[in-house]
């Protein structure tokens with residue numbers, strides 16, 4: 001691979017687990033971990049089959065493991081029948097009916113707890129309500145909700161009746177919601193009158209109405225949860241209040257026993273083209289890896305209070321809020337709002353008040369909280385914490401050390417978990433009782449996950465610290481099954497690069513001399529802004545949809561807090577603003593993108609030019625734009641540029 005992905009990061013510190021942690025951990029020694037690796041190595045299919053039998057309750061046991069007959073559309077445990085909601089709830093009732101399943105804290109400070117029994121009843125009532133509205137197995141249901149227990153109840157209820165949910169992050173705009181509803185062909189939207197975030201109300205219902213006003217012909221009903229209790233419009237005949245849907249419904253609902261491969265959900269994510277992909281996950285395979293990673297990576301046990309701060313609109317909020325913690329019979333904490341309400345101590349106060357033991361968040365949040373200084377965390381008792389985790393982007397060693405010292409008091413292992421919407425659950429991550437961690441490395445692939453780094457010909461890179469493509473060489477249970485409605489895009493995107501031999505993650509990585517993986521970034525045109533994936537093309541399409549924009553190119557530049565910031569180069573219809581400055585227009589364009597996609601996609605910088613730099617063959621010179629966005633000196637050859645004079649404009653010098 002080219003020199004520009006060679007890593008400059010050198011980090012040699014190592015942090016083995018403490019003897020105390022290891023002693024109490026499920027996997028408490030490197031030897032135990034090696035034994036698991038060996039099992040997976042010696043009988044790959046059998047390894048996963050055995051776990052699938054041991055860790056999940058089946059209605060109809062399976063006899064087959066991996067089915068490769070339709071590769072690269074792999075299938076697992078195909079002849080079995082199972083239900084995810086049963087495995088997350090019902091099977092714990094006999095022993096844990098009165099144990100707390102969910103602790104919820106709203107942004108205004110309201111607290112609610114649900115036992116497994118109560119959760120069961122509410123999921124069943126809601127599932128029965130869905131059935132009454134005609135929702136059945138295979139129907140798509142879009143969930144556009146705040147982070148309240150009802151979001152999990154809605155997901156679990158869909159799973160219970162075999163409906164396929166597609167959760168849309170509440171921070172996405174009406175336009176994004178509409179695209180996803182239409183691509184999925186959803187029959188129903190489940191939303192709320194609003195959610196509380198940052199001291200304001202997120203107008204989810206208004207955005208739903210706007211989306212439905214512009215299309216979404218497949219939608220028959222909208223279910224509306226009362227959360228904020230402010231006035232929202234209700235469309236007679238179409239809209240149903242949540243409370244009315246569940247009123248009088250029985251608190252028992254026989255689970256729909258679906259095939260292992262029945263789609264549990266779709267989740268849209270960005271790729272290198274403008275259109276988000278509906279990542280389709282299976283039922284049994286997906287659940288299995290959620291369970292195994294809860295046990296291996298989070299070392300979850302019955303005494304834990306597990307808090308993953310991710311919104312259910314992202315994959316992390318699926319595997320480690322809605323499914324994994326419940327499937328392992330744990331107690332999960334959900335928080336509705338922003339980390340800075342009423343101040344930047346909120347997360348630490350929640351950890352203290354609810355005695356959180358495992359805390360899992362994104363590097364961007366850690367950096368933002370670190371910037372606020374140590375007084376906030378130091379004001380709270382964080383002694384309940386025993387394990388910390390990160391996900392979403394590489395964590396810089398400085399933030400890692402702060403997390404380790406100031407939050408974990410040098411006592412809690414940190415699990416840096418690499419995975420993707422597509423992998424369904426952690427793929428490369430430490431085992432906290434067995435792995436010595438290194439700040440900035442996600443360490444080694446989990447047992448049964450054949451991750452590796454290969455060169456452009458697909459050959460494994462054996463020399464340490466050479467960057468290459470991150471691939472997974474064998475199909476694993478929780479991998480995506482396809483892109484909804486677009487098998488070709490699935491095949492091309494994930495398998496095309498190396499002739500269907502490997503799953504290609506789209507990240508570059510290197511392995512050090514100990515075999516530890518260091519993620520170096522994306523190889524496609526995908527940005528990672530605050531741990532959220534955004535396609536540069538998506539932002540570009542949004543910009544050119546504005547009447548004054550003729551052309552746009554979007555790149556990322558490093559940002560201290562967000563990881564990457566969005567840098568947009570814009571060519572206007574009509575003349576370029578004098579001196580390249582038009583603050584009113586810049587503001588308008590930023591708000592425009594927020595409306596088209598969502599506030600997370602707002603460009604941080606916009607620079608106007610008469611033209612974009614293109615090669616003679618008409619390709620936008622993205623590498624050059626990236627160099628300029630970083631404020632670095634241009635060293636590449638610009639002689640092929642059609643119009644060298646625009647370089648000054650792009651650099652903001654003219």
Ligand code: WTA
Pocket residue numbers: 269314315316390391392393394395416417418419420421422442505506507519521522528531532533
């Ligand atoms: C990045 C999030 C470095 C990576 C679960 C991946 C990471 C993309 C890590 C997936 C990590 C995720 N270290 N990079 N620990 N975790 N990434 O689909 O580029 O939202 O491909 O899934 O995030 O983002 P997604």
